[in-house]
Amino acid sequence: MFLMDDTIQAASALIIDSNANSRSLMSAQLRDLGVGTVRQTPRVKDARVMLEHQTYDIVLCDYHFDASDTSGQDLLDELRREGLLPYSTVFVMVTSEATYAKVAEAAEAALDAYLIKPYTSANLAERLASARQRKRILKDIFEAIESEDFETAANLCLARFEAKGKYWLYAARIGAELLLRLKRFDDARALYEAIIAAKTVPWARLGVARTEVAGGNLQKARRTLENLIGELPDYADSHDLMGHVQMEQGDLQEALKTYQIAATLTPGCLLRLQRCGSLGFYAGQRAEALRMLERAMSQGLRSKLFDMLSVVLIGLMRFDNKDFKGFKYAHDALAAALERAPGSLRLQRFELVFRGLSFLLERRVGQALVVAREFTEHADAGNFDLEAASLLTALWIRLSSQEVELEEMMPILRSLGTRFCSAKASTEILVAMTEGHIGAAEQFRDCHQQVFSVAETAMRHSLRGSAKLAVELLIQQGELTRNAKLIDMAGLVLKRHAEKIEDASVLAEQIDVLHGRFVKPMGGGVAKAARATGGVALRTGAAAPVAA
Numbered sequence: 001m002f003l004m005d006d007t008i009q010a011a012s013a014l015i016i017d018s019n020a021n022s023r024s025l026m027s028a029q030l031r032d033l034g035v036g037t038v039r040q041t042p043r044v045k046d047a048r049v050m051l052e053h054q055t056y057d058i059v060l061c062d063y064h065f066d067a068s069d070t071s072g073q074d075l076l077d078e079l080r081r082e083g084l085l086p087y088s089t090v091f092v093m094v095t096s097e098a099t100y101a102k103v104a105e106a107a108e109a110a111l112d113a114y115l116i117k118p119y120t121s122a123n124l125a126e127r128l129a130s131a132r133q134r135k136r137i138l139k140d141i142f143e144a145i146e147s148e149d150f151e152t153a154a155n156l157c158l159a160r161f162e163a164k165g166k167y168w169l170y171a172a173r174i175g176a177e178l179l180l181r182l183k184r185f186d187d188a189r190a191l192y193e194a195i196i197a198a199k200t201v202p203w204a205r206l207g208v209a210r211t212e213v214a215g216g217n218l219q220k221a222r223r224t225l226e227n228l229i230g231e232l233p234d235y236a237d238s239h240d241l242m243g244h245v246q247m248e249q250g251d252l253q254e255a256l257k258t259y260q261i262a263a264t265l266t267p268g269c270l271l272r273l274q275r276c277g278s279l280g281f282y283a284g285q286r287a288e289a290l291r292m293l294e295r296a297m298s299q300g301l302r303s304k305l306f307d308m309l310s311v312v313l314i315g316l317m318r319f320d321n322k323d324f325k326g327f328k329y330a331h332d333a334l335a336a337a338l339e340r341a342p343g344s345l346r347l348q349r350f351e352l353v354f355r356g357l358s359f360l361l362e363r364r365v366g367q368a369l370v371v372a373r374e375f376t377e378h379a380d381a382g383n384f385d386l387e388a389a390s391l392l393t394a395l396w397i398r399l400s401s402q403e404v405e406l407e408e409m410m411p412i413l414r415s416l417g418t419r420f421c422s423a424k425a426s427t428e429i430l431v432a433m434t435e436g437h438i439g440a441a442e443q444f445r446d447c448h449q450q451v452f453s454v455a456e457t458a459m460r461h462s463l464r465g466s467a468k469l470a471v472e473l474l475i476q477q478g479e480l481t482r483n484a485k486l487i488d489m490a491g492l493v494l495k496r497h498a499e500k501i502e503d504a505s506v507l508a509e510q511i512d513v514l515h516g517r518f519v520k521p522m523g524g525g526v527a528k529a530a531r532a533t534g535g536v537a538l539r540t541g542a543a544a545p546v547a548a
Contacts, residue, residue: 005132011057012037016047016072017094018065026060026094029121033128044070044268045299052084052304058128059085063095070268070299078271078305087142087174090131094119134167141174154178161191169199176207185211202228202235209241218245236265240272243279250424252283252432263292270300274310281313282432290317301333308337309387312350316394319357327361330354349378349388356395365402372399376412382517386426389416393433397440413440417447419518422485424448451483458489467497468507475510484519487511 013035017023023040030038035058041047044065051059061072072093079085093114112134113127135142138160144153157175161168172195179188192207205228212221225242232238239262246255256279263272273296280289293310300306311330318326331354338347352375359368372395378384379392393416396409421427427448434440454477461470474490477483491511498504 005129008034008132009036011035012055013039013058013060014047014050014056015040015060016042016044016075017060017062018042018068019062022062022094026124029124030058030060032121033125044068044072044075045303048075048078048270048300048303048305051079055086056089059089059091061091061093063093068268070270071266074266074268077266078269081271082305084304087138087145088135090128090135092124092127092131134170137166138171141171145174145178150178150182154182154184158191161194169195169201173203176204180207180210180214183214185215188214202232203237206235206238206241209238213241213245213248218248221245234265236262236269236272239265243275247279247425248423250428252279252428256280256283256285268299270296270303270305273299274307277310278313281317282429284432286317286320290314297330297333308334308347308350311337312353312391315354315357319361319398322361324361327357331358345383346388349375349391352378353391353395357398360398360402365399365404368399368402369404369406372396379412379416386420386429389420390429390433392416393430393440394435397433397435397437400437401435410439410443414443414447417444418450418481419483421445421448422451422483451481451486454486455489458486458493462493462497467493468501471497471501471507471511475507475514478511478514478518482518487514487519491515 013030015023015026015030015038017026017040020042023042027038027040039050039056041050045068047061061075063072065071072095076085076091076093085091090112092112094117095114096117112131115123115127141153141156141160144150144156154175157171157178159165160171161175165171172191176188176191176195179185179191189208189211192204192211195201195204196208205224209221209224209228212218212224222242222245225238225245228235228238229242239258243255243258243262246252246258256276259272259276259279263269263276266272273292277289277292277296280286280292293314296306296310297314311333315327315330315334318330334347334350334354338344338351341347352371356368356371356375359365359371372392375392375395378388393413396406396412400406400409417427417430421430421444427444430444431441434444454473458470458474461467461473471490471494474486474493478487478490490507494501494504494507494511498508501507
């Protein structure tokens, strides 16, 4: 037996391969190398759940799976994106010559090692030893990340990159992600460009675009992405970010087409499947949206990567189709999730939507109205977000179609509009939830214009030397509308002109109070911050930049 290092006997490994003979061979090889615990699974679906609930030191994963659209690369990408695979885990992809090119590109940074079939035990030992050595050398970086000391981790990565120390490229990618997480956008961009100068890699060019998006320069990001997509049309991550840019610019149809390309490139990716289905719902392509969301539900309902919003959207579409059986199936899935997490406010709000729709299906309009009013009471909370606002809109709109007078509906929707219609993307999502109700749709667009006008007036005051007046206007309107963008703008203007503003500390206290009440922190860690730049962000309190 070849013992790789002193800790290998305490290591645990997971083998993911649809071929029983391959699993048996890999298991024997790992045990010969001294690995203490070895588990196996033939299906990506089961592997995803196992990796979400237990940490393994080593993962050996085949690239191709018979009778499955999901590849090993899809699994790795999703786990990395969601932060569900610790940096300490060594992930080895096993591939054939036919798929080598795809795996080799990913291996530059996101992957720890790869093996080309057929391979020997010596090949496996060499790859594992090298990957585990890299983990040991970069241990200080990983430990800083695990303890959420992102500043220290980023500085360690920068030091290794600048010294061109061992594994500098791997450290540089982690460092750039950390700098984005820390909102040090200029530093992140400089690092990505330095990486490109040293060694051109697709993810570094994508990183430049991400810094441009984070800095609010959507047009420049779009040009960067167009060039990247033109040269590498099969690079799915660039389509993700392009879709996000198109969403922020309010072009739901174009964003949907772009996300569909990414989903086609990675047909087994649960996150992309849900993203396409959700955006298809907002873009009015309901049949296709239903197909994709129900496929995602069948593939990953037990997975942490599955978002229960998909179930609610399925419920809405099944309700509209008067599909009682399909509606009940979706409701039962939510009920099971709520039973597992009874304290989840988000799931409780989803249940209110289902309960209201259930009453409507039973023609108990009075009870449905009571539920809609109960849901509306949640809107006073600071954690009430765009997602909740869109679902509350959906419930009121369906109530209004029951031939009952609902004088209270339009004022409620106006309140939601002034709070959340800060950007084209959020406005178009709420408009989509009006289901063709002309009055409600026009009101949401009017709210967007109202918010933009306030922001524009404040900026005009600031440019003319009346910064205090601008801050006071933004505070007053922020408190009135609870609009996160106006509150954020108040803080930015005050910070820029604090030395010239009398009683700046008093204004700062007022902004802090509003920020604490109505602006949700982004949170979520490095991987989730990366995902946020490429997804349909409905669950953030801080809106996107105000645009005309």
